[in-house]
Amino acid sequence: MKSKNKLLTIMLIILVSITLVGVVALLIVMQFNKPDESDNKPTIDEIIESSVDIPEITTNLAANKFIRISLKVQTDSKEAAEELTKRDFQVKNIVITELSEMTPEDLEGKDGKGMFESALKTKIGELMDDGEIQQVYITSYIIQ
Template identity: 55%
Template sequence: MENEQKAPKNKLMTIMLVLLAVILLAGTIAVVIILRSTGGDAAKEEPSIDEVLESSVDIPEMTTNLASDDFIRISFKIQTNDPDAMEELTKRDFQAKDLIIQKLSEMTADELKGEAGKQKLTETLKTNLNSIMQDGTVEAVYITSYIIQ
């Protein structure tokens, strides 16, 4: 009688172990497939230099006062996410220049010195330019010339 009771328990345990193994195998396969498919997309997301240039706007050299009574002569290249966004930013160049002048007039020459100061300026400009964009986004702001007098 004891053998008859142990047999169903052993059978149930075997079935549970097989099901657990199948679930673990299916989960492992799913994780591998997901990781491989997202890994391939990451390489495709990085735009080529030609794509960057096709979607970038040049802001010509501007001269304005800083908060520290110094002058700055500066120009930018603004990278957008696609050519349509570049077109929008080209039309909004007067707004972009206004934002740049406003932000620069709040900064001192000391705040703009060094890599950290320039990085702060470009990040601030990127955020503020994105606030006026409707159809696209600003991906990066590059300083192409810079002189403080």
């Protein structure tokens, strides 16, 4: 009786071990076969097609200085770009409102411009019904 229980225990341990090795092997194979996200990057033509130019805006900053700025807003699809084109007046309002509370020092350096672009991306993204904003680029910029 004891040898039957011992044999049954050994068989169960071997069966669980084989199952465990199989599951681990399956997970490893699935991990290596995962599609690489870098393959899904859009081409430059797709980026241009899904982007909208915001023409030059001249407005005042908080420190009695003026800024002239142009932007390009990249969306995730051509349809989103069409929607954004229709919302150009709202986008201009967001840009002017954001700039009116900033000083020239707020826009200094890579970090300042990056924070401004990030804030615009978030605020403009909140407007969108279809699609989303991928990136905001400053295409020209001068403070007087």
